[in-house]
Amino acid sequence: MPSSSLRLFPVPPYLRGAAESWLEHGDRTPRKPRLASSVVLVRDAPRGTETYLAYRRGESPLGKVAFPGGSIDPGDDDAATWFGPTPTAWAKSFGIDDPRLARRHVVAAIRELFEETGILLAGPDESTLLEANRGPEWMAARAAIASGDSSFLDLLTRRGLGLRTDLLRPLSNWQTADFALRRFDTRYFAVVQPLGQEASLLEGKGSWGQWRSAAEEIAARNTTALGDEIGLPDTVGLTLSELTVPQVELVLEKLAGARGCIAYLASRRPAAVFQPELVQNDGGYWLAVQLSGVGEGSAQRGR
Template sequence: MPNSTIRLFPVAPDQRVAAQSWFERSDRTPRKPRLASSVVLLRDSPRGTETYLSYRRGESPLGKVAFPGGSVEENDDAHATWFGPAPAAWAKSMGIDDSRLARRHVVAAIRELFEETGVLLAGPDEATLLESNRGPEWMAARTAIAAQDASFLELLGKRGLGLRTDLLRPLSNWHSADFALRRFDTRYFAAIAPVGQDATLLEGKGVWAGWKAAADVVAARDTTALGDEIGRPDTQGLTLGELVVPAVEITLEKVGSARGCIAYLSSRRPAAVYRPELVEVDGEPRLAVNPGGAAEGSSAHGR
């Protein structure tokens, strides 16, 4: 049983078989996690700070409901015009030594945000941002990138656009629990939704997405309101903790308590790494999380 400083979260229904198998095996070896990036997209509203959430098909390591994000890809190393902090500065702010790795995570974050929402953090120079993402040509570009029929960075180059990395802020690093059949090593970032750009579902792929006041979602966490609104067989009747991974729930708490987007983004944060641990409490599997995380590179595992 974890100590009182550790927070406990439910194991998602579709992961309980894997959790039970993990308890029963003596030769437990976690699968290697894939690198991933995710972006907490924010905007201010009369209801408080809102963030963009979407439903994810299958057993995603990011959760059934999550912020935009996905795997880092090999071509995220390709050349691109770069505005904002240099990769070395990004590595320092993320608490890692590898500037190439930091660059890949930043590129993946901007690419995944565009692919899944249409919001593009790019512009022709360091002071200008794309004014509008409306129009069929942008949806066609997103569809092609999602199908890996086109390169995101090549698209930017052809349009004379560079990555506005200065519009991102690093948040935290989360590892999927060891028992999971699919694991991510995810870097979370935050960004404010640009004026003039709309967040929309990817045509032919998206099922549900929407802007939600983070404080409202957290306040209703013990109800099935969000899962019922989404209306999928694998979301109906589930509480927030059964729909999202701990990274999302804890981030929603912090966003919901912030006094606006600027206040949230300007908060100083240590480069913390979180490794949820599978534990058994009263015969039920739970994910134990150290709410303070650990310094990047530490040997602590959230126990």
């Protein structure tokens, strides 16, 4: 049987007001979460497994520092050439019965990864992947998609490309804590950086994004090194737990202990819905997370 342990993560500064109000006024109906996808982009490096982290403005349910990701768009339902597991197979891996919903999450994951990093999981056939993603035309395409002026799937169709969904691996499904004013129901995926493609910030939108050593970030988690290095008003002086949401920190822990990218992607994970619970302890507000010892899990609700 896997071991279990309860972990407490501090409520980030920008969410403390909402946490205080929620506990002060008692249980209320939580806001409906928006469907979202997020991608853990990884690569092997001399200093250990690295992942791409980026700063997110505002009060993102994904964290101030997070993996690429965002909400599902209506355009994610459009037709596209599809390589890899069928939507039905993806639904089974998610532990759900809705292939259309599974398809939306997969498309959103590939689209958000392209928008935010330029990494494009697409190719002309099931065994070929785009080998170059740099240049002004690709940056312009990313900007147009991010602004809603262009369709991601239309771009692929015009270029004769299909979605390489076989390159993605499902990780976990997290719902934002009930008290938050903005909530996501997020499917997390992982993918290895494709050969010949480089990650970059979207011009005019991104403030900070870097490849970071998971082991080094975990080793420095109780310091303010990362927040101070980013150097923005809402990151300076904050620890890793205050910059991220629990699922990001837990993924970093798993990456830090993994023997390379392939081993990390090959790990088996349960199909379950996870959600932190808001608690008060020692005069502070915390997110209670129940670890099952398998995957990047938290307090389970349902399923």
